[in-house]
Amino acid sequence: MTPTAPPHHLPLAEPADRYRAMRLVRGFEEQALDLVREGVIAGGIHPYIGQEAVAVGVCAALRDGDLITSTHRGHGHVLAKGASPHRMLAELAGRVTGLNRGRGGSMHAADFSLGILGANGIVGAGAPIAAGAAWAEARAGRDTVVTAFFGDGALNQGVLLETFNLAAIWRLPVLFVCENNGYATTLPAAGAVAGGAVERARAFGIPAQTVDGMDCEAVLAAAAGAVERARAGDGPSFLECRTYRFEGHHTMERRLKLGYRTAEEVAGWRERDPLPRAAAALDPGEADRIDAGIGQLLADARTFALASPAPDISGACDYLYADGLRPRAGVTL
Amino acid sequence: MTSMTLAKALNESLRHSLESDPKVLMMGEDVGKLGGVFRITDGLQKDFGEERVIDTPLAESGIVGTAIGLALRGYRPVVEIQFDGFVFPAYDQIVTQLAKMHARALGKIKLPVVVRIPYGGGIGAVEHHSESPETLFAHVAGLKVVSPATPSDGYWMLQQAIECDDPVIFFEPKRRYWDKGEVDTAAVPAPLHRANVAREGRDLTLAAYGPMVKVCLEVAKAAEEDGRSLEVLDLRSMSPIDFDGIQASVEKTRRLVVVHEAPVFLGTGAEIAARITERCFYHLEAPVLRVGGFHAPYPPARVEEEYLPGLDRVLDAVDRALAF
Numbered sequence: 001m002t003p004t005a006p007p008h009h010l011p012l013a014e015p016a017d018r019y020r021a022m023r024l025v026r027g028f029e030e031q032a033l034d035l036v037r038e039g040v041i042a043g044g045i046h047p048y049i050g051q052e053a054v055a056v057g058v059c060a061a062l063r064d065g066d067l068i069t070s071t072h073r074g075h076g077h078v079l080a081k082g083a084s085p086h087r088m089l090a091e092l093a094g095r096v097t098g099l100n101r102g103r104g105g106s107m108h109a110a111d112f113s114l115g116i117l118g119a120n121g122i123v124g125a126g127a128p129i130a131a132g133a134a135w136a137e138a139r140a141g142r143d144t145v146v147t148a149f150f151g152d153g154a155l156n157q158g159v160l161l162e163t164f165n166l167a168a169i170w171r172l173p174v175l176f177v178c179e180n181n182g183y184a185t186t187l188p189a190a191g192a193v194a195g196g197a198v199e200r201a202r203a204f205g206i207p208a209q210t211v212d213g214m215d216c217e218a219v220l221a222a223a224a225g226a227v228e229r230a231r232a233g234d235g236p237s238f239l240e241c242r243t244y245r246f247e248g249h250h251t252m253e254r255r256l257k258l259g260y261r262t263a264e265e266v267a268g269w270r271e272r273d274p275l276p277r278a279a280a281a282l283d284p285g286e287a288d289r290i291d292a293g294i295g296q297l298l299a300d301a302r303t304f305a306l307a308s309p310a311p312d313i314s315g316a317c318d319y320l321y322a323d324g325l326r327p328r329a330g331v332t333l
Numbered sequence: 334m335t336s337m338t339l340a341k342a343l344n345e346s347l348r349h350s351l352e353s354d355p356k357v358l359m360m361g362e363d364v365g366k367l368g369g370v371f372r373i374t375d376g377l378q379k380d381f382g383e384e385r386v387i388d389t390p391l392a393e394s395g396i397v398g399t400a401i402g403l404a405l406r407g408y409r410p411v412v413e414i415q416f417d418g419f420v421f422p423a424y425d426q427i428v429t430q431l432a433k434m435h436a437r438a439l440g441k442i443k444l445p446v447v448v449r450i451p452y453g454g455g456i457g458a459v460e461h462h463s464e465s466p467e468t469l470f471a472h473v474a475g476l477k478v479v480s481p482a483t484p485s486d487g488y489w490m491l492q493q494a495i496e497c498d499d500p501v502i503f504f505e506p507k508r509r510y511w512d513k514g515e516v517d518t519a520a521v522p523a524p525l526h527r528a529n530v531a532r533e534g535r536d537l538t539l540a541a542y543g544p545m546v547k548v549c550l551e552v553a554k555a556a557e558e559d560g561r562s563l564e565v566l567d568l569r570s571m572s573p574i575d576f577d578g579i580q581a582s583v584e585k586t587r588r589l590v591v592v593h594e595a596p597v598f599l600g601t602g603a604e605i606a607a608r609i610t611e612r613c614f615y616h617l618e619a620p621v622l623r624v625g626g627f628h629a630p631y632p633p634a635r636v637e638e639e640y641l642p643g644l645d646r647v648l649d650a651v652d653r654a655l656a657f
Contacts, residue, residue, distance in 0.1 A: 104437050112442055117405060122429045128395045129430065132402020132410075139384070140406070159425070162395030169390070319436040320474055322443050322498030325526075325573055 002097060003307050005086040006300075012060035012080070018216050019278040020290045021059075022052040025076045026275060027291075027298045028085055029247075032075070032092055036251045040306065041092045044251035045106045048076035053274035054179050054241045055080040057219025058147060061227045067115040067133050067146040069126030072107050073179075073245070074119030077149050083111045085297060086304040095308035102311050123184075124150055124157030127176070131163050134172040138233075145230045147175040153184030155193050155200060164204040164236075173230035175223065176201065176238040179213065181245045186260040201238035213241030214272040217281075244269035334517050340510040342484035343373050345518070346491040347411065351381045354409060357495060359386040360396055361413030361449075370415055371451055371510055393423035400446050401431055409445045409495055417452040418461025424469070431500045432475035443498040447491075452480075453544045453594050454641055455508030457634040464631050465543075465595035470502045471572035478572040479525060480504040482546035484514035486529075486569060489522035497525065504571075506544035526570040528578035534564035537588040537654055540579055540605065542568040545592045545642065552647045563651065571601050579605060580612050587618040588654045592647055597625040619657035622650045 010024070011017045029049045035041040048055070055076035059068070062081070070077040078088060083099060091098030091109050099109050110118035117133060120126045130148035137144035154160050155178065167174045178197050182189055193200075201208035207229070211222040219241055226237035246266065248254060279287035337345070350357045359374055365388035368375030378386035389396045393414060400410035414420045420427070427448065435444050454463035471478045477499050481487040487505070494501040523529060531546055532553050539549040546567045553563040566582050568575065583589050589609055591602035602623035609621055624642045632640050 100437055101439055103439065108433075108437050110438055112405075112438060117402075118434070118437070120430075122425065125398070125426065125430055128398020128426065129402040129405065131395075132399035132404070133406050134402070135399065136403045136406030136408050139408075146402075158422075159394040159398060162390075162392035163398065165390060165392065166395050166399055317474075319438075319440045321477070322435060322440065 002309060003304050005084050005097060005304060008082070008084040008086070010080070010082045012056065015217065015278065016282055016286060016290065018056050018060055018220070019275070019282060019287060020294065021056045021080055022216060022275055022278060023291055023294045024085060024297070025052045025055065025079050027294050028079060028089070029075060031298050031302060032089070033247070033251065035093065042094060043105070045075070045092065046073040046250050047245065047247040048073055050246035050269065050273070051179055051181060051213065051243045052076055053216035053219055054177065054213045054243055057216040058175070058177050058223045060220045061223035062145065062147065065115060066144055067117055067130070069117045069130040069146070069148050070119040071126065071149055071151060072119065072121055072123070073151065074107070074109065074149070078109050078111070078116055078119060081116050082114045083109070083116060086301040089301045090305040090308050093305045094310055095305055096311050097304070097308040124154035124160040126150065127154070127160050127163040128166070131167045131172050131174055134167070134174045135170060138173055143173070143231045145173050145175060145227050147177055149177050149179065151184065152178060152180040152182070152189040152193060152197065154178070155197055156184070161200070164201060164206060167236040168204045168206055171233070171235035173233070174236040175226045175230055176206070176236060177223070178238065178240045179243055180240050181243050183249065183260070185249045186258055197240040198238065206236050206238050208238035208240065210240040210242060213243030214274045214277070216274055216278055246270055334515045336513050337484050337516055338511050338513050339481070339484045339487045339505070340371060340373055342488040342516050343491055343505065344375055344377070346488045347374060347377060348380070350411070350492055350495045351377060351385060356407060357385070357409045357411065358403065359411050359413065360389050360400060362389060362391055362415050364388060364413050369413060371507060373449070373505070374413065393419055394426050397423040397426040397431065397448065401426065401434070401444065404444050404446045405442060411447045411449060411495060414448060414450045416462045417450055417464045417466055420448070420450055420466065427470070427476070427502070428473050432473045435499065436475055444500045445495070445498050446500045447494045447503050448500070449503045449505060451507040452504045453506050453508060454631060454637050455544065457637070459633055460631045463637065465593065465626065467502070467504055467571050468595055468600050471601065475500070476572060477501045477526070477570070478504070479570045480506060480543035481569065482506065482509070482543055482567050484512070485516045488516045488518065489520070490525060490569065493522060493525040504543060508544055509547065512547070526573050526575055528575040529567045529569060530564065530582065531567040532563070532565040534562040534586065536562045536586060537590065537651060538564045538566055538579070538582045538586045539590050539592060539647070539651070540566040540568055541592040542571065544594060548643060548647060549592055552644055552651065555644065555648060556651060561651070561655065574605065576608050576612065579609055583609055583613045584616045587616050589617070589621045590624060590647070590650045590654055591621065592624045592642060594626050594641060596628045597623045598628040600625050619654040622654050624650045
């Protein structure tokens with residue numbers, strides 16, 4: 001029996017909602033790490049732990065119908081935009097009930113019905129796709145805003161700079177969100193990005209600012225201004241969110257013992273953890289109640305994912321073409 | 334029936350697509366005011382406006398990426414890459430995004446993007462302006478790769494590519510742009526991926542596509558004077574490949590020579606040779622032979638006639654196949 005995922009809705013309007021969303025992302029990732037260790041999730045993941053305030057703060061500034069493109073470290077974006085944690089976890093575990101029926105995996109999860117145009121295994125590759133989608137929306141007379149998430153590594157990809165240019169000359173409703181977590185895999189951004197992130201965007205005439213990416217409310221405030229600008233037809237904006245990933249670049253990192261960060265550096269950033277900061281602003285006891293609810297939700301998601309079957313190899317070449325051409329049927333491939 | 338050049342047929346085809354579907358857009362370098370360096374989009378911006386025939390900056394990766402986003406939201410972008418070698422900055426977007434999104438989304442989204450690429454040599458250009466990179470795209474699951482050889486196919490196949498819900502890499506044989514042929518704009522075209530028997534014959538099949546179809550027809554004519562009857566198959570599509578069509582021809586002629594401008598090494602001919610050997614082993618009187626470019630960078634204009642497979646090289650292969 002293939003189980004059905006329960007309906008899911010993730011409000012982001014209130015500070016308590018945003019804390020809950022961050023707790024969802026954090027808990028989802030912690031559980032995913034367990035499932036990687038247990039071998040349920042094959043191949044590993046790029047954990048988002050530490051960066052939750054960015055995904056939640058930005059998505060809180062968006063509305064239904066807005067679109068996002070995401071990255072290799074995309075679980076937070078996908079969940080904050082409202083994807084079902086049940087189906088997301090099933091996707092990571094390679095099950096037919098996953099967002100992409102287990103064929104996209106961690107780096108290619110997408111839910112077009114929610115405006116999630118896809119996580120992406122190629123650094124920076126989602127940016128021009130966001131620009132194109134934004135252009136299509138503007139042409140259709142809709143005031144949709146498209147957010148392109150990317151990391152500091154993408155700042156050095158040519159296609160991102162090409163996209164800055166196209167979005168600026170065509171005044172596209174795009175919000176460029178750079179999650180500067182300090183490292184492109186293991187390369188420190190400090191020595192890799194000449195001239196600085198916001199300066200690059202400004203060189204294209206794009207309004208740009210740096211915000212504290214460990215503070216969800218600060219991210220929301222900055223994103224809201226940029227979104228308003230885009231919605232009004234005034235073109236793209238750029239946000240550099242200074243953040244940090246508490247875990248490694250990838251789950252493989254522990255095994256490889258890559259020593260590119262000091263324990264002091266990691267501990268220093270952990271003191272700025274966005275979750276306790278958000279919890280402190282809530283009524284006493286509220287965070288604990290939220291945590292318990294999320295714990296139950298994620299336990300259900302785990303049960304759901306584990307109870308779901310894997311895809312059948314006989315369908316490996318399905319969906320290759322829209323017109324249904326497939327091997328050994330009609331024209332041979 | 335109207336007689337027109339391949340360039341004009343492609344232009345008429347684009348015009349028809351722009352007229353019949355408001356979601357069709359043209360994008361590329363110099364495609365608007367200039368009408369394209371080969372004038373394939375001549376006059377289209379004037380008639381359909383700057384919003385639909387768009388001059389883009391020189392940023393192939395950004396252009397194709399933007400086209401993907403437009404397609405995801407309901408448009409049918411037709412991207413012109415100015416010369417074959419210029420597609421490589423966009424290769425990442427084509428291979429990692431355009432080709433894969435449909436399968437990844439389990440058919441819930443469509444990617445109706447056409448990437449038009451003038452390709453091949455013979456116009457006195459140089460490296461990056463004369464190449465035949467079709468195999469590099471045909472190898473990628475999710476893309477359709479086609480090339481017309483005649484004005485009629487140029488007219489029809491381009492409209493079929495634009496109407497197709499899958500990404501199509503549309504290779505235009507640039508040295509044939511100025512060749513004339515009959516175009517019946519009221520005809521019912523054959524399916525996009527069906528090979529076409531360009532000339533019937535009994536003794537050997539020459540399979541080619543794009544610019545080499547004309548060469549093969551000349552070879553067949555020359556061979557006829559020696560009493561040899563060659564069939565010429567215009568493959569039209571390099572992915573998918575119409576193996577049924579090739580098989581039917583080879584079961585009749587029992588000999589096959591595959592011809593393309595692209596290097597022989599791991600070219601389209603290699604896949605065809607392997608498949609036809611599997612399918613027609615007991616029909617074949619000779620090994621499948623291949624004629625194509627050298628496994629070397631495309632040479633400067635002065636020596637490109639040495640590089641391009643011409644009448645002599647194809648006839649030599651025909652002789653070898655018939656001598657088995």
